Amino acid sequence: MTTGRRASGVASLESYLAERRRVVEEALDRLMPPADAPPARLHEAMRYGVFSGGKRLRPILAIAAFELAGGSGSGVLTPACATELIHTYSLVHDDLPAMDDDDLRRGRPTCHKVFGEGVAVLAGDGLLTLAFQVVAEDDALPAERRLAIVQKLAEANGPSGMVGGQVADVEAEGQEPSLSTIGFVHSRKTGAPIAAAVVVGAIAAGAPSEQQAALASYGERVGLAFQIADDLLDVTGTAEEMGKAVGKDHERGKMTYPGVVGAEASAARARELVEQAIADVAPYGERAWALEAIARFIVERRS
Amino acid sequence: MTTGRRASGVASLESYLAERRRVVEEALDRLMPPADAPPARLHEAMRYGVFSGGKRLRPILAIAAFELAGGSGSGVLTPACATELIHTYSLVHDDLPAMDDDDLRRGRPTCHKVFGEGVAVLAGDGLLTLAFQVVAEDDALPAERRLAIVQKLAEANGPSGMVGGQVADVEAEGQEPSLSTIGFVHSRKTGAPIAAAVVVGAIAAGAPSEQQAALASYGERVGLAFQIADDLLDVTGTAEEMGKAVGKDHERGKMTYPGVVGAEASAARARELVEQAIADVAPYGERAWALEAIARFIVERRS
Incomplete structure (x- = not known):
């Protein structure tokens, strides 16, 4: 993989993202069981979920x-x-x-x-288990790094991370909104997994611990900004742009940042986090350009 | 942990199982998030699932x-x-x-x-993720062994193992029963996870590869025998003995060993596998006594 170089503006980020999306999708295809291997229905369902035009934000981070x-x-x-x-x-x-309950x-x-x-x-269970399997089996990395990656992915996505945030999110529905509850939910549900993606890249590179800490902080902030932007798009976006139903957060009594502080203050908070x-x-100078550009992209995206 | 010694018959196995069940349950309690830590509802649900009087067959193996x-x-x-x-x-x-759909x-x-x-x-997602987390974080074992354990657990329980077997099982419902389909389902759904539990113990001990292979073979056979015994209990057991609804396999058109070859031939096959x-x-002589006794217990149990 070549190291990205800063070029002029959006066109450069677009080609950076497109190139890496292509590489990631080729690797996903290699790592996943073939669609026609038995039980085909499982592998088809897993592939249907994975190959559906996602932004591949986490692996690119x-x-x-x-x-x-x-x-x-x-x-x-x-690991990506x-x-x-x-x-x-x-x-x-x-x-x-x-x-x-989304259609x-x-x-x-x-x-x-x-x-x-x-x-x-x-299919969800299979994707989660496969994630740990492919990392454990990946002989491109030394055992110590693979193990650290497994640990980070599990911690960030399990009860102390994403799964914990999801339950807290469900629990909070219909309750009196508070910024502390939203902070608890967002930091676990979106902050932790996105931060983990960034840290996983750092671990794979054998980054020293202070660099890992800087990247972890970057990841948490970008993750929170992403969640706020997502909640804003649920308010301001259209179903056509988003490819999914919008306005559902409000309908469901879901606690969101815009719901508590309003759209304008939310947008300001997302920009501040970025x-x-x-x-x-x-x-890290020039070498940080892609992470900087991705951070900006996250709050400026329309879907 | 003391190495079990052969003593006389059932009483000895019973105390062996009881002692190890106690040790496993204490360790599970330590490894799981406290029930009152937020989000409490998640941790309560995870603990409700785990602390419900199971036999702890896999960790004891x-x-x-x-x-x-x-x-x-x-x-x-x-790892257990x-x-x-x-x-x-x-x-x-x-x-x-x-x-x-069991109540x-x-x-x-x-x-x-x-x-x-x-x-x-x-809660299921959290338990699965936590399993990989605790192994990765377990500094009682060298990194290489922890990684090999993660790999084995993921392989045996993911698309190529348990999850694959589950989907094949669902797919087979109502189809013309065949021993080859049953073999596909059983080897993945029950054989692979039980064999993995045995192999995980061997890896943790740093067993040489021929010993690992012997233990893997033992585990697969015991796993298949266990599944046949389970299917037989669904036919012959009572709901009171089993603590769950019985006769559901037949009701659901589920493909089972007894359904294809009959109860008697199934019992004979289970004994043969054992x-x-x-x-x-x-x-391995004396040191094999516990695994031998557990194998017999699996086909003789009443629940």
Whole structure:
């Protein structure tokens, strides 16, 4: 993988993202069981979830952090894909009738609408388990780094991370909104997994601990900014732009940042987080350009 | 942990199982988030699933394999608990309305009946993720062994193992029964996870590869015997003995060994598998007594 170089503006970020999206999607295809291998229905459902036009934000963050930390070779690719497998599992389970009950995701029927609820539960389970399997089996990295990556992914996505945030989110529905509850939910549900993707890239590169800490801080801030931007898009976006139903947070009594402080203050907070995230990586100069550009992209995106 | 010694008959196995069950349950309690830590509802649901009077067969198999392989110290305890966390997650998801739709498990309402479907899905997700986390963080073992354990657990329980078997099982419902389909389902759904528990114990002990292979073969055979015994109990057991509904396999058109070859031939096949499993470990003499006794227990149990 070549280290990205700063070029002029948006066109440069676009080509950076497109190139890495392509590399990630090729690797995902290699790492996942073939669609026609038995049981085909499971593998089809897993692939349906994964290959649905996602932004691949998490794996690209992992790659960009790996590049910043001076990593070379393809050692980051499998861990980067693991973050996307975990992200996809979380969407498949989140869309279930027992959870958010969404029929549409990225403009297509959700996994359980196509394959049934039972298979969707199992496809999610399979994606999560496969994420740990591919990292453990990835001989492009020394055992110590693979183990640290497994640990980080599990911690950030399990009870102390994403899963904990999801339950807290469900619990908070209909309760009196508070910024402390929102902070608890967001830092676990979105902050931790996105921060983990960044840290995973740093670990894969063998980054020293102070660099890992700077990247972790960048990741948490970008993750929180992403969640606020997502909540804002649920208010201001259209279903066509988003490829999924909008306005559902309010309908559901979900606690959101815009719901508590309003759209304007939320947008300001997201921009502030992005500036802080950029400051985290600014000391790394030119090598930080992709992470800086991605941070800006996160609050400026329209879907 | 002391190495078990052969004593006279059933009383000896009973005390062996009881002692190890106690040790495993204490370790599970230490490894899991406290019930009152936020989000409490998640941790309560996870603990409700785990502390429900299970036999702890998988962790005890891991410990017995560790002992056979000459392991000493507490290095097997966390990986052993990981097998139980994974087993519990699979039961919680399996009981969901979208899957087997069971209201009763070990004589108590199933997790989703108590905590709701959404939380049950997430509790299962949390247990699975926590299993990988505790192994990765367990500094009682060198990194190489922890990584090999993560790999084995993921492989045996993911798309190529348990999750694949579950989907194949759902797919097979109502189809023309065949021994080859049953073999595909059983080897993945039950054989692979139980074999993995045995192998995890061998890895934790640093067993040489031929010993690992013998233990893997033992585990697969015991796993298949266990599944056949389970299917037989669904035909011959009572709901009171089993602590769950019985006769459901037939009701559901589920493909089972007794359904294809009859109860008598199934019982004979289970006994044959147990004798073969015992032969796998017999070369290890006295040190194999616990695994031999557990193998016999599996086909003789009444619940």
